[in-house]
Amino acid sequence: MAPTSDRRRRVTITDVARHAGVSKSAVSKVLRNAYGVSPAMRERVSAAMAELDYRPHAAARGMRGRTYTIGVLLDNIRNAFFADILDGVNTELRDGDYQVLIGAAGFAEEDQTKLARALVDRQMDGLILIGPGFPRAEVLRTAATVPTVVIGHHDVAEEHDSVVDADALGAGLVVDHLVGLGHRRIALTSTAGNRGSGWTGTPERVQRRGYHEAMRRHGLGDLARVAMTAFSEEGGYRAGMELLASAERPTAVFAGADVAAMGVFRAARELGLRIPEDFSLVGYNNTAVAALAPVRLTSVDQAGGLMGATAARLLLERVEGRTRSVLMTVSPTLVHRDTTGPPPPEPAGPPGG
Amino acid sequence: MAPTSDRRRRVTITDVARHAGVSKSAVSKVLRNAYGVSPAMRERVSAAMAELDYRPHAAARGMRGRTYTIGVLLDNIRNAFFADILDGVNTELRDGDYQVLIGAAGFAEEDQTKLARALVDRQMDGLILIGPGFPRAEVLRTAATVPTVVIGHHDVAEEHDSVVDADALGAGLVVDHLVGLGHRRIALTSTAGNRGSGWTGTPERVQRRGYHEAMRRHGLGDLARVAMTAFSEEGGYRAGMELLASAERPTAVFAGADVAAMGVFRAARELGLRIPEDFSLVGYNNTAVAALAPVRLTSVDQAGGLMGATAARLLLERVEGRTRSVLMTVSPTLVHRDTTGPPPPEPAGPPGG
């Protein structure tokens, strides 16, 4: 009648050992397929494990060995780009014994720090940090404790591996595309990114740099214009209002993230502007929404799956003992859909020129 | 020089005990704020913990007590509705000591089973299963081992608590809304849902039941029509093509999930049909995409956040010892946006009538 008395006791390694008539050391060896087990022994033990439906207790294993668990830290699962990354991670790890557990910390620095520590405390064998927004120093400290791969930030360090998108190049692709269509007043939506401290190579910053370089390259350096708001629907809306309602309205808006582009859509709707007739719109990340029929957003694909798979592979190598750090860069490509076209004709040519 | 020699040893409870000059039992008591500690002792120990920057090792705790970790199992994080649920779970659990870890298993029955077991093996204190797609028997077995809350399925059991949306009612809201606009030929997009075995109350099934009831209630039982495809963009597309290209084209399509509605959008586009001029479209779940400016999909809101928060609360109660099972039902509401309107005029009135 006691509340938990009916919770059956787990089958332990000792049960298996007894059932097979061997020592638990032997069972442990079979489990980890370690050296020093005869085929016959392996056979007996395996049979016993199957018969008792034995599953090793991860926490107990973790006390001396591995937990066979990889932790992924991200801010918000709503970001569809992360889903692509996770798919990559999962495919890479599916066949191994490793399990992937995700922690969604939100954007607050303290919450992310707390989660990172929680993952370490739970004995993760390795950590994948996607665009971490907590102080770099804390990340380095973590990475010194647990094998770690950082996705997104361009800052490299001995302590961890890095997987990044060539964001400067990606921004260049967008500007090239728009200039090719005849645009000159091309504005960018970016974010100050309250990304903890110590990060100098956040994706958004590198993207911004790439944008400015590309504009200069085309001789449009003076027309460059950036609206800084959050990478969110609301942020995109505010940026859109700011840019599109201004006197010198840009003919093209490059939203630094697809979500932000959605907000620009709303701003355009409110201002009675059509896309791409009145202005062109480009996103970034080629999120699933971008491809949806009612959206059809031109965007930049970052091969999230590849990034995730790479991160997973690098992480396993680290777990296995590699110590020198590695930087992997993947190349973005532009996906042309329906939100970009030639700029509208100048309403009334300004005198001169 | 050894690869891992520089990974600093963790501060353990013994270190804290030594540093504070007390026994580790005492430290443990302070940690769990258990009974039998004097304020002075609490003070000393807390100071020592702070000084050494001590963090308890969750895996070790799990061996005898709790791990303070809640596991959430879901199929795919791409489903934005899950994000709402998770937000609810997180807000509810944020202030406690509990951490939420998410496992994304994919749709395959074996993968989900494997993940569920992995979560149990990792000593989760409690489990939240969101629309589990593995056999009910396995879920019940799991629930007998670990406190569990199932979200979505209407099948109740002594072993676990349940949080569901009143899906039949939700479907009724949609039909009422459409009939109110003048529609009669209202089709439903649903899914066979290869949801493991043993589940008789999957959300989609209950929704279907509600749809049929509502149609009958309005005297439209004979006009009811259901296209069975997957709840995905592609599935929605196929259902859309099937329904919209048929002779007796429905004037309204009720997509059983917002994702599917996106596919219907694509089908409509391909067939040259305008929404809502040529036919009305309603989704379900009121996912974030539904609200996006380029979409503006009429949908049914399920209060995912509330569901998540409720699930978390129920789970904690179970962890604390409650044994009788509980069913919580939340009520859906219709969110009217731009994809529904009056039906188009009959092209050429059929003779008679």
Added chain:
DNA sequence: TTCAATTCGGAGACCGTTCCACGTTTCTCG
């Protein structure tokens, strides 16, 4: 045949916590 090398299996310490049992103080109250 002898002795070293190799292979196999087992004993038992250890990982970092919880928690039970028990001893010592300090209250409470007749």
Added chain:
DNA sequence: CGAGAAACGTGGAACGGTCTCCGAATTGAA
């Protein structure tokens, strides 16, 4: 004032694995 109860602190046995020896048995070489 004394006895019983409550409060407080400690030692040490778990928990379920891993992993480092160690010894016995087998094999190979001389």
